[in-house]
Amino acid sequence: MSVHPQNPKSTNAKRKFPRSMMAIGLALFSATTIASAHASDAVVNVYSYRQAFLIDPLVKAYEQKTGANVKVVFAKKGLLQRLQSEGMNSPADVVLTADINQMAEFEAENLLQPINSATITANIPAQYRAPDGMWTGLTMRARALYTSKTRVKPGEVTTYEDLAKPHMKGRVCTRSGKHPYNVSLLASVITAKGEKDAEVWLRGVKDNLARRPQGNDRAQVKAVMEGECDVAVGNSYYFGMMSTNDKKPEQKEWAAAVNIIFPNQDDRGTHVNVSAAAITKSAKHYAEAVKFLEFLSSDEAQGIYAASNFEYPLKEGVALDPLVASWGMFKADDRNLSEIVGAHTTATKMMDTVGFDH
Amino acid sequence: MPHTVASPGPTSATRRFTLPTIDVWAVGTLAVAVAVAMPILWVLGLALTPSGDIWQHLVDTILGRLVWNTVLLMVGVGVGTFVIGTGTAWIVTMCRFPGRRIFEWALLIPMAVPAYVIAYVYTDLLEYSGPIQGLIRDVFGFETRHDYAFFEIRSLGGAITMMTLVLYPYVYLLARAAFLEQSVCVLEASRTLGKGPWTSFFKVALPLARPSIAVGVSLVMMETLNDFGTVDFFAVPTFTAGIFDVWLNMNSPSGAAQLASMLLMFVIVLVGLERYGRRKQKFHHTSTHVRALPGFQLSAPVATLAFIACALPVTLGFIVPAWVLGMYATDFYQDTLDADFWTFTGHSLMLSGFAALIAIVLGVFLAYSLRLGQTSWVRTLTRLAALGYAVPGAVLAIGILMYLGWLDNTIDGWSRETFGVSTGLIFSGTVIAVTFGYVVRFLSLSFGSAEAGLSKITANMDGAARTLGAGPMSTLKRVHLPMMQGSIMTAALLVFVDCMKELPMTVILRPFDFETLATFVHQYASDELLPEASLAALTIVGAGIIPVILLSLTIARARAGHTGQGQAAQTTEPALIDLEEVAP
Numbered sequence: 012m013s014v015h016p017q018n019p020k021s022t023n024a025k026r027k028f029p030r031s032m033m034a035i036g037l038a039l040f041s042a043t044t045i046a047s048a049h050a051s052d053a054v055v056n057v058y059s060y061r062q063a064f065l066i067d068p069l070v071k072a073y074e075q076k077t078g079a080n081v082k083v084v085f086a087k088k089g090l091l092q093r094l095q096s097e098g099m100n101s102p103a104d105v106v107l108t109a110d111i112n113q114m115a116e117f118e119a120e121n122l123l124q125p126i127n128s129a130t131i132t133a134n135i136p137a138q139y140r141a142p143d144g145m146w147t148g149l150t151m152r153a154r155a156l157y158t159s160k161t162r163v164k165p166g167e168v169t170t171y172e173d174l175a176k177p178h179m180k181g182r183v184c185t186r187s188g189k190h191p192y193n194v195s196l197l198a199s200v201i202t203a204k205g206e207k208d209a210e211v212w213l214r215g216v217k218d219n220l221a222r223r224p225q226g227n228d229r230a231q232v233k234a235v236m237e238g239e240c241d242v243a244v245g246n247s248y249y250f251g252m253m254s255t256n257d258k259k260p261e262q263k264e265w266a267a268a269v270n271i272i273f274p275n276q277d278d279r280g281t282h283v284n285v286s287a288a289a290i291t292k293s294a295k296h297y298a299e300a301v302k303f304l305e306f307l308s309s310d311e312a313q314g315i316y317a318a319s320n321f322e323y324p325l326k327e328g329v330a331l332d333p334l335v336a337s338w339g340m341f342k343a344d345d346r347n348l349s350e351i352v353g354a355h356t357t358a359t360k361m362m363d364t365v366g367f368d369h
Numbered sequence: 370m371p372h373t374v375a376s377p378g379p380t381s382a383t384r385r386f387t388l389p390t391i392d393v394w395a396v397g398t399l400a401v402a403v404a405v406a407m408p409i410l411w412v413l414g415l416a417l418t419p420s421g422d423i424w425q426h427l428v429d430t431i432l433g434r435l436v437w438n439t440v441l442l443m444v445g446v447g448v449g450t451f452v453i454g455t456g457t458a459w460i461v462t463m464c465r466f467p468g469r470r471i472f473e474w475a476l477l478i479p480m481a482v483p484a485y486v487i488a489y490v491y492t493d494l495l496e497y498s499g500p501i502q503g504l505i506r507d508v509f510g511f512e513t514r515h516d517y518a519f520f521e522i523r524s525l526g527g528a529i530t531m532m533t534l535v536l537y538p539y540v541y542l543l544a545r546a547a548f549l550e551q552s553v554c555v556l557e558a559s560r561t562l563g564k565g566p567w568t569s570f571f572k573v574a575l576p577l578a579r580p581s582i583a584v585g586v587s588l589v590m591m592e593t594l595n596d597f598g599t600v601d602f603f604a605v606p607t608f609t610a611g612i613f614d615v616w617l618n619m620n621s622p623s624g625a626a627q628l629a630s631m632l633l634m635f636v637i638v639l640v641g642l643e644r645y646g647r648r649k650q651k652f653h654h655t656s657t658h659v660r661a662l663p664g665f666q667l668s669a670p671v672a673t674l675a676f677i678a679c680a681l682p683v684t685l686g687f688i689v690p691a692w693v694l695g696m697y698a699t700d701f702y703q704d705t706l707d708a709d710f711w712t713f714t715g716h717s718l719m720l721s722g723f724a725a726l727i728a729i730v731l732g733v734f735l736a737y738s739l740r741l742g743q744t745s746w747v748r749t750l751t752r753l754a755a756l757g758y759a760v761p762g763a764v765l766a767i768g769i770l771m772y773l774g775w776l777d778n779t780i781d782g783w784s785r786e787t788f789g790v791s792t793g794l795i796f797s798g799t800v801i802a803v804t805f806g807y808v809v810r811f812l813s814l815s816f817g818s819a820e821a822g823l824s825k826i827t828a829n830m831d832g833a834a835r836t837l838g839a840g841p842m843s844t845l846k847r848v849h850l851p852m853m854q855g856s857i858m859t860a861a862l863l864v865f866v867d868c869m870k871e872l873p874m875t876v877i878l879r880p881f882d883f884e885t886l887a888t889f890v891h892q893y894a895s896d897e898l899l900p901e902a903s904l905a906a907l908t909i910v911g912a913g914i915i916p917v918i919l920l921s922l923t924i925a926r927a928r929a930g931h932t933g934q935g936q937a938a939q940t941t942e943p944a945l946i947d948l949e950e951v952a953p
Contacts, residue, residue: 084882087892088617093798096774100781100794116620162513181515187604189618221514222497225523225604230897238506238513239497359619363430368604 055296055303057083058090059107061286066107068319073306079299094122094291104294105303107286110191112198114146114287115352123289128301134308134326138347139285148285148348149307150322153247153341154196155281157232157269162241170275171200171282174242175215183219184231184240188367189359192228192246192284197361198354199282199344206357213365224368229253229262236268247271251321251334273341280344284351285325394841398738398747401731402754405809408768409633409760415626415771423615423624435611435628439635441525442532442600442607443590449533450589454540455582457679459570462548465664466672472679473545474921479686480538481913483870483887485598486906488531489894490690492602495522523603531599534686536589542920543585547578566665583646587639594635595761597873598891608632609763609873616767629764636759691910697903705904708889714908717885720800720875721868724807725815728864729857731808732815736823737845740831758813762806762873769806769878773797798880806874811864818860822853862916869912 059066063085070081084103086093094101094117106123108114117123118141125144132140139148158168168174174183185193201209221240231243232253253266273281288307290300306312313324317332324331362368460466461473495501502519511517521527551574559569575582600610608628616625667675698705735751743751757765773796784792796802826849834844850857872887879888886905893902 082882088613089877091620092617092622092770096770097794097797098774098778100777100791102794102798120620189614223521223523223604227896233498233897237498240514360426360430363426366430366434369434369606 053079053299055079055081055104055299056102057081057105057107057303058094058103058291059083059085060087060090060113061085061107061109065320068315069307069312072311072315073303076306077302079303081303091116091120091122094293095120097293099293101291101293102295103291104296104300106289106291108288109286110195111148111285111287111348112195112352112355113191114289115355117289118145122292124292124294124297126290126301126304128305130305131308134305134313136325136327138345139325142349146287146289147304147308148287148325150286150313150316150320151283151325151343152286152322153273153281153283153343154192155245155247155250156272156274157235157243157245157250158272159235159241160268160270162238163270168242168272168274170278171196172212173274174219174244175212176219179219179242181219181221182241183216183244184221184234184242185216185224185244186227186231187224188213188362188365193244194355194358194362195284195351196244196282198351198358201354201358201361202346202350203279203344206361209358210361210365213361213367217365217367229265232269233262233265236265243269247273247323247335247338248321250338251332254334271338273339275344276342279346280342283323283343283345285348286322394738394741395743395747398735398743398751401735402747402750405754405757405812406750407772408765408806408809410768411772412626412629412633412764412768415623415767416630418623418626420621420623420627423619423621424627427611427615427624427628431606431611431614434606435608438525438605439594439607439632442529442605443593443635445525445529446532446536446593447586447590449529450537450540451582451586453533453537453682454542454585455544455575455578457537457682458541458544458548459574460675460679462545463566463570463574463665464667464672464675466667466675468676468679472683475683476541476679477538477917477921478683478914479535481917482535482687482690482910483598483872483913484532484535484592484596485602485872485891485894486694486910487535487686487690488528488599488602489890489899489906490693491527491531492522493899494689494693495520525603525605528599528603528605532593532596534682536592537682537686539588539592540582540585543581544578547581548574551577580646584643587643587646590639591636591759594632594639595763595873597761597763597876602895608635609761612763612767613873622767622771625767629761629767632761632764636761640756640759691907694903694907694910697900698907701900702904704901708893708901709884710905713884713886713889713905716883717869717887717909720803720807720885721865723800724804724811724868725861725865727804728808728812728815729819729861732812732817732860733819733845733850733857735812735816736819737841737849739820740823741841755813755816757810760810762810762871763877765806765809766874766877769802769809769874770797773802773805800880800883803875803878803880806878807864807868807871810871810874811867814864814867815857815860818856818863819853822856823849826852859916859919862919866913866916869909 057066057070063083066083066085070083073079074081084090090106091113094103094106097103106114106117108117123145126147127144131147135147135149139151140146156168156171156174168179173179187193188197197209197213200212204212222234226234228243228245228249229252231240231245232249234240235243250266250269250271253262256262275281288304290297290304294300308326310326310329313326313329316322317324317329317335321332321335323335330336457472457476461469461476493499497514497519505511505517505519509517555573555577556569559573560566564572594607594609596607597609597613599605600607601613604610606614608631612625612628612632615621615628735755739748739751777792777794777797780795781792784790796805830848830852831844834848835841839847869885870887872891875885875888876891879885884892886909890902890906890909893899894906899906
């Protein structure tokens with residue numbers, strides 16, 4: 012604001028700037044400056060697309076072990092945009108995503124820096140890490156099918172392609188097509204069968220939906236139990252979480268009503284995705300961030316992932332949770348994840364073209 | 370506004386220093402207007418930057434659907450609120466039936482419920498796994514969805530119904546005030562000339578009240594455009610939903626800004642409609658003869674119908690959702706408390722209170738500055754800046770995030786270069802960003818109230834005060850502020866409650882480890898956890914009821930007074946002012 016010299020002609024509207032207002036202004040200003048002051052160095056700030064309760068056990072274990080202070084900020088959407096607008100001043104050191112495409116976007120927007128760690132290279136197999144070291148996968152999950160125990164005959168649904176076949180008319184439930192999990196699934200179909208066939212498939216699935224895409228993965232299983240549909244698409248770990256949910260025992264009933272099916276066992280395998288981690292370009296605590304990621308790839312953390320989240324650990328030699336193991340081994344569609352990343356934009360747009368959600 | 374210059378100018382004996390004197394009013398008005406207009410300008414600027422092939426993709430795929438759904442939603446909610454609002458207003462104003470006095474204020478209460486909250490509640494009740502359909506299946510022995518037909522609540526029709534149920538009070542309030550204002554003479558003339566009550570309503574009363582109703586409906590439509598929570602939850606592809614999708618899922622800020630600019634065109638049409646409505650208002654006082662409306666005594670069957678017509682919107686819009694939330698809350702309040710309820714409540718109260726305070730200070734400042742007289746272009750700019758409530762939160766959110774991000778990094782870059790010191794992020798990701806958003810959006814409420822309050826104070830007061838030697842600031846402090854205390858308090862309350870309910874901007878602009886009641890309810894409800902968040906939802910509704918009670922009291926007073934001629938004109942006025950400003 013510019014400061015004007017006094018104009019003697021119009022005494023009406025002109026007054027001296029009240030000192031009280033200036034005092035308030037200064038007070039507010041200094042308050043914000045203090046609020047934005049940097050914290051100490053034993054800190055890792057995490058922007059996470061993974062829900063807080065999934066990360067909590069790992070964070071607690073790490074904090075106990077090292078005495079570091081890990082601050083996790085969770086959001087479903089918008090972390091990338093936030094990181095972009097914050098630029099070099101972003102407080103975030105680490106990004107955690109629940110999907111490979113989410114991570115690929117961070118890389119595409121040039122928001123990451125390489126993770127220099129021999130430990131991580133040793134712990135995580137190469138196909139689950141970015142070739143340029145920009146990110147690493149931490150856990151694997153399958154995009155499974157949940158079929159009604161009573162209304163779906165064995166062998167009736169064994170592939171993703173079956174979801175688009177006429178006999179599934181009005182029997183399929185899924186969450187929004189724009190959700191990253193479904194976009195990645197479509198991207199995997201695009202890379203396997205080509206754009207044209209993938210679109211035909213997507214239209215077929217849409218025509219077979221029992222209801223407009225809505226709710227989360229668990230809600231689809233609930234819908235199967237209640238008879239709203241017969242087959243649901245959902246991530247594998249939800250089966251474990253629902254089966255063991257003592258806090259909400261009704262979810263055990265949902266899980267008990269369905270079989271988990273790992274599709275496409277006779278051809279390319281079940282679509283799998285990884286939860287991934289990366290270090291931001293603007294990280295203020297790079298060394299701490301690397302240490303934190305190394306921990307996440309360690310036997311201990313991978314064990315926690317397996318036991319409390321029912322995911323598939325990526326580090327070799329870490330045991331599956333017995334419940335997960337009881338679902339049986341399955342053939343994963345383990346083409347390089349970067350293929351799926353490459354088809355991501357096409358997949359997002361195809362969801363619009365087909366109008367999957369509407 | 371940190372002024373650091375303290376030059377030792379002409380000093381009096383009692384003052385140790387003085388600041389360089391500036392024209393606080395003109396410069397301040399300009400500064401506020403520019404700051405408030407900035408987010409919108411930023412969006413328009415961003416829309417001009419290339420968005421790759423996103424725009425073509427939108428045109429090819431979803432744009433038509435967005436326009437069509439947005440128009441349908443607006444028309445649907447507009448018609449719905451018009452019918453319910455005007456109908457109930459007419460019934461309670463002109464007819465006599467049991468319960469009328471209760472309905473006069475009770476019809477306002479659904480206004481306290483945010484549209485997204487009612488949407489969550491009815492989805493829980495009416496979806497396939499909800500109690501109603503469950504009961505139907507149990508009673509008739511149905512097994513699956515294919516055995517019977519039931520409407521899908523998560524749909525455009527569902528969204529129209531939800532928004533209509535909580536937005537009709539805007540139309541009701543304005544229509545009722547207009548009906549009360551009408552001279553009974555014109556109605557008597559109509560009846561004398563042989564027209565029945567229905568014809569009199571359609572041919573005389575309704576056309577006379579049209580301007581007020583148009584204002585009410587355009588306010589409702591602005592609210593509809595702003596809605597994010599409901600359309601997001603129901604997956605109805607409207608502009609607001611599309612903006613979020615393009616921005617966050619396709620990561621194209623410029624594509625989102627292009628959509629937002631298109632949305633602004635809708636807003637301009639609405640503002641035009643609203644202005645048009647107000648303009649005509651001046652013409653409809655055809656007679657100064659105002660006395661108590663006679664009231665049609667309804668026969669028992671008709672009275673029953675009237676009772677039902679009034680009871681239904683209140684029941685569906687408030688009683689059912691409040692009851693369901695109450696039931697959930699008694700079972701699950703512990704979960705809400707465990708989820709850090711008090712922290713969220715503290716955040717909501719702090720943000721809303723802070724925003725209300727700033728909005729009031731700035732609103733009074735702007736209104737008083739205009740009263741003191743400013744050049745015409747400053748006036749125009751001020752009026753433009755006060756249009757914030759018409760601009761959907763999603764649009765403002767994009768503008769603010771981008772603008773503040775740029776500002777922060779510019780300041781930081783400059784400071785690094787000049788002093789070698791990083792200032793870090795001063796605005797983005799702090800409560801300042803979200804408070805700024807609230808103030809931009811709700812400044813119109815406080816500005817409008819302050820202007821209305823000031824307009825009732827005769828200019829002779831200013832003259833007298835100034836003749837006695839008081840400057841403008843001291844006149845404002847000692848004369849005007851005490852006289853307009855009432856409207857200021859109301860405005861502060863309205864801004865406060867609107868901030869408590871606000872969702873789209875809060876979601877985007879809040880600091881990241883920072884939940885408010887609204888974002889908490891939104892997050893839980895979209896994860897199928899409404900019961901666990903019910904206490905928080907109830908708290909928002911509870912806060913919303915406070916201004917509704919105040920409005921109800923105004924209405925009660927208006928009713929008591931509308932026998933006296935002069936009084937009638939005066940007592941209906943506050944209600945009218947309030948509503949034009951009630952834009953959550």
